[in-house]
Amino acid sequence: MSGIRKRQIVIGDVHGYYEGLINLLEAIAPATEDEVYFLGDLIDRGPQSSQVIDFVKDNNYKCLLGNHEQMLLNILTGENVPVALMQAWLHSGGQATITSYPDATVSLEHINWLKSLPTYIDLGNIWLTHAGVDPKKAIREQSAEQFCWIRDEFHTINQPYFANKLIVVGHTITFTFPGVNPGQLAQGRGWLDIDTGAYHPRSGWLTGFDMTNNLIYQTNVFTNCSRKLPLSEAVVKVEPEKIIARRHQQRV
Numbered sequence: 001m002s003g004i005r006k007r008q009i010v011i012g013d014v015h016g017y018y019e020g021l022i023n024l025l026e027a028i029a030p031a032t033e034d035e036v037y038f039l040g041d042l043i044d045r046g047p048q049s050s051q052v053i054d055f056v057k058d059n060n061y062k063c064l065l066g067n068h069e070q071m072l073l074n075i076l077t078g079e080n081v082p083v084a085l086m087q088a089w090l091h092s093g094g095q096a097t098i099t100s101y102p103d104a105t106v107s108l109e110h111i112n113w114l115k116s117l118p119t120y121i122d123l124g125n126i127w128l129t130h131a132g133v134d135p136k137k138a139i140r141e142q143s144a145e146q147f148c149w150i151r152d153e154f155h156t157i158n159q160p161y162f163a164n165k166l167i168v169v170g171h172t173i174t175f176t177f178p179g180v181n182p183g184q185l186a187q188g189r190g191w192l193d194i195d196t197g198a199y200h201p202r203s204g205w206l207t208g209f210d211m212t213n214n215l216i217y218q219t220n221v222f223t224n225c226s227r228k229l230p231l232s233e234a235v236v237k238v239e240p241e242k243i244i245a246r247r248h249q250q251r252v
Helices: 018-028 049-058 067-077 083-099 108-115 144-149 240-251
Strands: 008-011 035-038 120-122 126-129 166-169 185-187 191-193 205-210 215-220 226-230 235-237
Touching: 008 018, 018 049, 018 205, 018 215, 018 226, 049 083, 049 108, 067 083, 067 108, 067 144
Parallel strands: 008 035, 126 166, 166 191, 185 235
Antiparallel strands: 008 205, 120 126, 185 191, 205 215, 215 226
């Protein structure tokens, strides 16, 4: 038994697709000694957010705070929350989360657990966070606003933020990058995005990354099919200049 190599596995944005998550974990088949991490956005949009939280929490899996968890906490624990902010969250998938609870009320147990989630996890040669980092700031200068929400400033960096760490993120659906098809991963300079858009009708793919063996596991939440392939076959490298050009076209 001493010769068994412990795996480190990270799973992208689940967005309330509990059955898809279970199918993915059946394909990955993590052993007791393996470490499983979640990048956040367990909730919203899919039909079973409360079940996803229960599953991750009850199995003591490590999970990061995502922007959807942050929105939920801001809405449900804040004071004098503007109606427009509440409506924006409900429209962004919050209504599905509320509906996933038997009494349409998010439990205090879940709220307290979500409050405890970290914004990043340092694994040595791999650094996990939900969205990315602000390349112009040191880690100690950044907050959940950067770790949970940042997009273009991070994706278009010309040099890796860390000299010796790969940043693995979710948050931005990979097929929104130029040249990336649904189900493929996106890789930039020092970062790897594994949010393949499980909830999105163009995709349906939920991704798990075996970081120890550079293997990708995927399950489609709509078709229930699964696949396993080397990281090298699943990833598309994207250049900052092309990302900037794509974002400019989208804004025009």
